[in-house]
Amino acid sequence: MNFELTEEQKIIQATAREFAEKELAPAAADLDRGGDRKIFLGNLAKLAELGFMGLGIKADYGGAEAGSVALSLAITEIARACASTAVTLAVNNLVAEIIQAAGSEDQKKKYLRDICSGAYPAASLALTEPCAGSDSAAVAVTAVRDGEEWVLNGSKIFITSAPYAGVFAVFALTDKTALKGKGISCFLVEAGAKGLTIGKEEHKMGQRASATNELSFDNCRIPADALLGKLNSGFTSAAEGLAGGRINIGSLALGIGLAAMDYAAAYSAERAQFGKKISSFEAIQWMIADSYTELEAARLLLMSAAAKRETGKSHMKEAAMGKMFATEAANRACYNAVQILGGYGYTDQYPVERYARDARVTTIYEGTNEIQRLIIAREILKSI
Amino acid sequence: MKILVCIKQIPDMASKFKPNAANTWFTETDLAFRMNEYDEYAVEEAIKLKEKQGADPSDLVVLSVGPARVVEALKKALAMGCDRGVHIHDDESNLKDPWQIASLIAAYAKKENFDIIFTGMQSQDRGSGQVGVTLAGDLGCSCVTTAINFSLEAGVVTAKRELEGGAKGVVKLKLPAVVTCQLGLNTPRYPTLPNIMKARKKEIAVLKAAELSAEGPRAVTEKFYHPVKKGTGLVLEGEPAALAVKVLELIKEKTTVLRG
Numbered sequence A: 001m002n003f004e005l006t007e008e009q010k011i012i013q014a015t016a017r018e019f020a021e022k023e024l025a026p027a028a029a030d031l032d033r034g035g036d037r038k039i040f041l042g043n044l045a046k047l048a049e050l051g052f053m054g055l056g057i058k059a060d061y062g063g064a065e066a067g068s069v070a071l072s073l074a075i076t077e078i079a080r081a082c083a084s085t086a087v088t089l090a091v092n093n094l095v096a097e098i099i100q101a102a103g104s105e106d107q108k109k110k111y112l113r114d115i116c117s118g119a120y121p122a123a124s125l126a127l128t129e130p131c132a133g134s135d136s137a138a139v140a141v142t143a144v145r146d147g148e149e150w151v152l153n154g155s156k157i158f159i160t161s162a163p164y165a166g167v168f169a170v171f172a173l174t175d176k177t178a179l180k181g182k183g184i185s186c187f188l189v190e191a192g193a194k195g196l197t198i199g200k201e202e203h204k205m206g207q208r209a210s211a212t213n214e215l216s217f218d219n220c221r222i223p224a225d226a227l228l229g230k231l232n233s234g235f236t237s238a239a240e241g242l243a244g245g246r247i248n249i250g251s252l253a254l255g256i257g258l259a260a261m262d263y264a265a266a267y268s269a270e271r272a273q274f275g276k277k278i279s280s281f282e283a284i285q286w287m288i289a290d291s292y293t294e295l296e297a298a299r300l301l302l303m304s305a306a307a308k309r310e311t312g313k314s315h316m317k318e319a320a321m322g323k324m325f326a327t328e329a330a331n332r333a334c335y336n337a338v339q340i341l342g343g344y345g346y347t348d349q350y351p352v353e354r355y356a357r358d359a360r361v362t363t364i365y366e367g368t369n370e371i372q373r374l375i376i377a378r379e380i381l382k383s384i
Numbered sequence B: 001m002k003i004l005v006c007i008k009q010i011p012d013m014a015s016k017f018k019p020n021a022a023n024t025w026f027t028e029t030d031l032a033f034r035m036n037e038y039d040e041y042a043v044e045e046a047i048k049l050k051e052k053q054g055a056d057p058s059d060l061v062v063l064s065v066g067p068a069r070v071v072e073a074l075k076k077a078l079a080m081g082c083d084r085g086v087h088i089h090d091d092e093s094n095l096k097d098p099w100q101i102a103s104l105i106a107a108y109a110k111k112e113n114f115d116i117i118f119t120g121m122q123s124q125d126r127g128s129g130q131v132g133v134t135l136a137g138d139l140g141c142s143c144v145t146t147a148i149n150f151s152l153e154a155g156v157v158t159a160k161r162e163l164e165g166g167a168k169g170v171v172k173l174k175l176p177a178v179v180t181c182q183l184g185l186n187t188p189r190y191p192t193l194p195n196i197m198k199a200r201k202k203e204i205a206v207l208k209a210a211e212l213s214a215e216g217p218r219a220v221t222e223k224f225y226h227p228v229k230k231g232t233g234l235v236l237e238g239e240p241a242a243l244a245v246k247v248l249e250l251i252k253e254k255t256t257v258l259r260g
């Protein structure tokens, strides 16, 4: 058994940490309060230049070919400083991996290069709809073939990066008569496509620098070759990618949780009450012990899922476990961090309230934790 | 042009350092290591020089003395843009004095005839600031220390130096030369991820320290210890305006935050 990272993984982790500390952390609080989005996009461009937008993508298509473990490590380090940047990076890598897995040679050449290089500020995954959230197979956006084109109609909701995405992986119903989930296909829709409107941006509790918008398709015509993978197999094409996405969201949550506890533990060693540092109180020590233990357990689960993914082993269950456990551990860590800072933790003079808000959505998006539990149970029970 | 850059891997300076069993240095157990910050500037300057050579074939070698762990620092330098690595394997390098380290590097460099050698001005952990200059002496090269600006035209190095009290000086020297680099000399680049992965294919030659030099120490570290903590901090008193001036002076004198 070997728990050591490779030298390359360590260098990637250190590079991500240094970049996050120097470039992302100083801007994160301001961006959370509605600061200039140009700064946010500028940081994404720098990350693309360094190769963070296609970590698992083959070098032939402009990627770093660094693997799933390195991707998980990088997202954790970035999320320690700025969760909004981390989620954008996670979604870009997710879309890129889906294209790499299911795309034609032309699609890979065309889109992967632009995602990896930062020519596209971001890429979006458009699955969720007002009536298809957890029940994602209830997708009602339709795609109808008309000559050499597909015509899309309907609307999507909660789409990360929509206003600055260069390409959208859109899930749409292509066979209404098929069994539920069996008639859905995935399409690559370029920004600016006629009939695609980027709707209003949500005002969110956290991860506020990252845009989350509605999309509407109104007779949006895209070429026949915009179909990604096989017709009516949208979910099959994306399943592998989505499992990786779960590892990445778990890794993101881990980063937020660590940032919160690192801050709170250091604070507890400075703050004195009753003539003693509050870190000398057992109640505080227990919160520190519990949270760091849970975060370490989360890290190990995520690393093991990522290592399985990287070596081509099945990891559906492990990815869901890692996502579920890490996001809940991170939320408890943030809750504890605010508690350790007392009233100060509840103000925006300290970063822990932002961490707590940023962590909250991680149990919801990329499949709610209830859905992760269904996946885990399904994976376990199907082998009995 | 043959260029050498010498780097050291040092512990994260925010670590808690514990003395080793002999109380002569710190123990490495549980420490995380990274490239000495001064050396990052040396690597960047060496890469910039190599890039300026354009079509002229240049050979940029990065060298580190130390145990197996220093390969990570070498790989980072290779990912940043060095051509090949030399690892002088020495499990006891952290106990060696600057003379011994310089002797090891010189034993290798003598045979290679480098035109120019970059090192950090000092290491963040031992901080002797002697390896670069001793190496220059050993090789009979000219040497400039604490460079904050560097150029090389027609075989002449022009370097700006930082002098005491904020003054600056400019020196010119002939090749072969050793340049020890101060913080702020340039902006060290981040290695890109594709280059980190590609650097796996770059050569790292391993040399055994014992086969290069058997020099003994000239300055033996007798004792490593933490000074006794003084209870109180510094208390300044007086008018706010005068206090502000005093605080600014203290920051300039005692810290690096205003250096530039």
Ligand SMILES: Cc1cc2nc3c(=O)[nH]c(=O)nc-3n(C[C@H](O)[C@H](O)[C@H](O)COP(=O)(O)OP(=O)(O)OC[C@H]3O[C@@H](n4cnc5c(N)ncnc54)[C@H](O)[C@@H]3O)c2cc1C
Residues within 6 Å of the ligand: A091, A124, A125, A126, A127, A128, A130, A132, A133, A134, A135, A157, A158, A159, A160, A161, A204, A207, A212, A361, A364, A365, A366, A367, A368, A369, A370, A371
């Ligand atoms: C900030 C943000 C960014 C997002 N980014 C994207 C994006 O880029 N692309 C995209 O496609 N989507 C995105 N989403 C959407 C996200 O994936 C969905 O919000 C999520 O899948 C849940 O769907 P829902 O909001 O409709 O909740 P619902 O499905 O309505 O769920 C409500 C509650 O019911 C529970 N529930 C539902 N079904 C079951 C069940 N069978 N058993 C037990 N409990 C159940 C849920 O777990 C949840 O607690 C984003 C969401 C947010 C908030």
